[in-house]
Amino acid sequence: xIARLLSxxxxxxxxxxxxxxxxxxxxxxxxxxxxxTYEGEGAHAALAPFLDAAPDAxxxxxxxxxxxxxHGEGGHDHGKAEEWQPAPGLQRMAFTGLATLxxxxxxxxxxxxxxxxxxxxPTPQSGLVVGIAxxxxxxxxxxxxxxxxxxxxxxxxLVLRQSWWLMxxxxxxxxxxxxxxxxxxxxxxxxxxxxxxxxxxGAPQSVDTVSSQVPPAAAAQFAARSLAxxxxxxxxxxxxxxxxxxLFGREAGTRANA
Amino acid sequence: xxxxxxxxQATTRSADGARxxxxxxxxxxxxxxxxxxxxxxxxxxxxxxFRHAQNFPCH
Numbered sequence: 543x544i545a546r547l548l549s550x551x552x553x554x555x556x557x558x559x560x561x562x563x564x565x566x567x568x569x570x571x572x573x574x575x576x577x578x579t580y581e582g583e584g585a586h587a588a589l590a591p592f593l594d595a596a597p598d599a600x601x602x603x604x605x606x607x608x609x610x611x612x613h614g615e616g617g618h619d620h621g622k623a624e625e626w627q628p629a630p631g632l633q634r635m636a637f638t639g640l641a642t643l644x645x646x647x648x649x650x651x652x653x654x655x656x657x658x659x660x661x662x663x664p665t666p667q668s669g670l671v672v673g674i675a676x677x678x679x680x681x682x683x684x685x686x687x688x689x690x691x692x693x694x695x696x697x698x699x700l701v702l703r704q705s706w707w708l709m710x711x712x713x714x715x716x717x718x719x720x721x722x723x724x725x726x727x728x729x730x731x732x733x734x735x736x737x738x739x740x741x742x743x744g745a746p747q748s749v750d751t752v753s754s755q756v757p758p759a760a761a762a763q764f765a766a767r768s769l770a771x772x773x774x775x776x777x778x779x780x781x782x783x784x785x786x787x788x789l790f791g792r793e794a795g796t797r798a799n800a
Numbered sequence: 801x802x803x804x805x806x807x808x809q810a811t812t813r814s815a816d817g818a819r820x821x822x823x824x825x826x827x828x829x830x831x832x833x834x835x836x837x838x839x840x841x842x843x844x845x846x847x848x849x850f851r852h853a854q855n856f857p858c859h
Contacts, residue, residue, distance in 0.1 A: 543813075544820045551824065570853040627845035634849070641835050641847035645854065648831030655824040658817060681855060690855040693848075703857035704837060768853050775854070 546790045550664070551654045554783035555647030562646065562775040563639040569767040571638065573760050574693060580755035581694030649676065650779050657783075660723060664787035666780075673780020674773075675718050681772035683714040683737070687745025690768035692761055695754045698746035710740040 628634040653672055654664070662668045684707045691697060713736045720733030835847050836856035844851070844859070851858040 543816045544823055547820050547824055548827075551828075566849065566853045571849050574849050574852055625841045625845065627842075627848075637846040638849040638853075641850035644831050644847075645835035645850060648828045648833075648835060651824045651828030651831065655821050655828060658821045658824065685855050688855070688857060691852065691858070693852065693859075697857075700857060700859060707857050764852075768855055771853060772855065 546787065546794065547654050547658070548651075549790050550783055550786035551650040552647060553786040553789075554653075554669075554779050555650035556643065557782040558650065558775050558778040559639070559643040559646035561778050562771055563642045565771045565774060566638060566642065567635055569771065570764060571635070573764045573767070576760060577692035577694050577756045577764075580757075646775065646779060649680070649776070650783055652676075653779055653783055664784045666784040666788075669780035669782070669784030669787075670777060671780070673776040673778075673783075675715075675722070676780070677773050677776035679715040679718060680711050681769060681776065683740070684710045685765070685769055687741055690765045692756050692764050694756050695761060696748040698748050702746035706740065706743075706745050710745075713737065713740050 628637040653669070653676055656676075657664050657668065657672055660672075662672070687710065688703055688707060697703065717733040717736035720729040720736065724730075724733075834843060836851055836854065838844070848858070
């Protein structure tokens with residue numbers, strides 16, 4: 543059972559990450575690169591060490607308030623100029639793909655765990671349903687309070703945003719479970735309360751939202767594309783997990799009969 | 801097959817399922833943490849574009 547689950551999750555995570563990586567490279571990465579040119583505002587890679595060394599430099603003021611560190615410009619919030627980062631171009635794309643693979647397999651394993659806990663036999667259909675629930679809980683619900691952001695957009699402290707994100711994902715997931723699986727008036731009411739509560743509490747908001755240089759059109763496009771990719775990612779994970787579960791089950795059956 | 805064997809089988813299956821559930825949840829959370837949350841700068845930089853695109857809170 544463990545081998546079948548892990549194999550199916552690996553296959554699903556791999557297939558979904560291939561699709562999502564293609565979409566990210568085509569749709570979101572160009573916008574991220576474009577936004578990073580605003581993040582540094584006039585600072586070039588050659589100037590970055592100088593900026594770190596001399597925070598009083600006249601143009602450093604442009605960088606610090608908008609954003610604690612300049613991505614892809616060699617600067618970093620730890621004050622070290624030489625933190626490793628992937629080289630621009632192919633290497634950066636490869637690491638984006640690798641991160642998507644790790645995340646995709648991780649999501650597929652969590653989807654597998656949820657289906658097992660719910661005692662749902664994984665099929666492409668049931669996988670898709672859980673995958674869409676995953677999209678709602680992990681991508682859409684947190685995006686209501688913390689819309690997908692381009693680098694260089696002002697934002698509240700990271701730990702606050704991560705806590706709110708995690709809380710919202712758990713509350714929404716639990717709420718969906720109470721509504722869709724338990725399905726009695728009391729749990730539906732409780733589920734609705736759980737789903738709405740994080741948004742009533744409110745996401746940590748940025749103190750400084752006006753000074754961002756990133757064009758609003760690019761930011762809006764990024765948010766929409768990010769959610770679209772998230773939907774495809776989760777849908778493929780669910781579909782492929784159900785499919786691969788059946789595939790590995792058949793193979794095990796064939797071996798047992800031989 | 802006696803009732804006892806059937807019961808043993810059922811117990812083994814549910815224990816097996818519980819173990820699979822724990823392994824999947826633990827590994828899954830670990831991988832998602834590494835890809836989406838790990839604060840190490842190297843991991844953050846490597847996964848940067850993925851984190852932005854998947855709307856993980858990032859820097």
